[in-house]
Amino acid sequence: MDATNLIDATIALIDQHRGWAALVVFALAFGESLAFISLILPFWAMLVAIGSFMGASGSTANLIEIWIAASLGAACGDWLSYWLGRHFHEPIATMWPLSRYPDLLPRGHAFFEKYGIWAIVLGRFFGPLRAAVPLVAGITKMPRVPFQIANFSSAFLWAGVLLAPGSIGLNWLMH
Numbered sequence: 001m002d003a004t005n006l007i008d009a010t011i012a013l014i015d016q017h018r019g020w021a022a023l024v025v026f027a028l029a030f031g032e033s034l035a036f037i038s039l040i041l042p043f044w045a046m047l048v049a050i051g052s053f054m055g056a057s058g059s060t061a062n063l064i065e066i067w068i069a070a071s072l073g074a075a076c077g078d079w080l081s082y083w084l085g086r087h088f089h090e091p092i093a094t095m096w097p098l099s100r101y102p103d104l105l106p107r108g109h110a111f112f113e114k115y116g117i118w119a120i121v122l123g124r125f126f127g128p129l130r131a132a133v134p135l136v137a138g139i140t141k142m143p144r145v146p147f148q149i150a151n152f153s154s155a156f157l158w159a160g161v162l163l164a165p166g167s168i169g170l171n172w173l174m175h
Helices: 003-016 018-033 035-040 044-057 060-088 090-094 104-115 118-123 127-139 144-174
Strands: none
Touching: 018 060, 018 127, 018 144, 035 127, 060 090, 060 127, 060 144, 090 104, 090 127, 104 118, 104 127, 118 127, 118 144, 127 144
């Protein structure tokens, strides 16, 4: 099954079972933000497509629910990545699929050293860094509270950026 078919199947699932939409979006955002899964299955395209679908349905309440679910899923994925970094430290780089990307953690570490807490916010918007920065924050034992503040605030921003263009664009075109 290619990416287009997977996106179509996910949107069909949400269309047929609206009650599951928030859970599906939570899981997709969690996977997109978790260090290991995001390297294998990039779910961001599905989240953009879901934003478009929800926008086309014209339900602002559903879109807000989806935004909150995506935000919480992304924050929980980064939270787990942070915990894994704190728990496993540097040896985590030898675990699959991180072992397939030997420069990922050093790049994430350099980014983290350069931008500090802002790396948590900025890293969420840059592909592979999304997987590396929370791990590095955990490995370097960044204090939990500042990490979580940056994590949750950036998760809500990130989810809005992914979901809004499709939903706003389709609403604008349809009216």
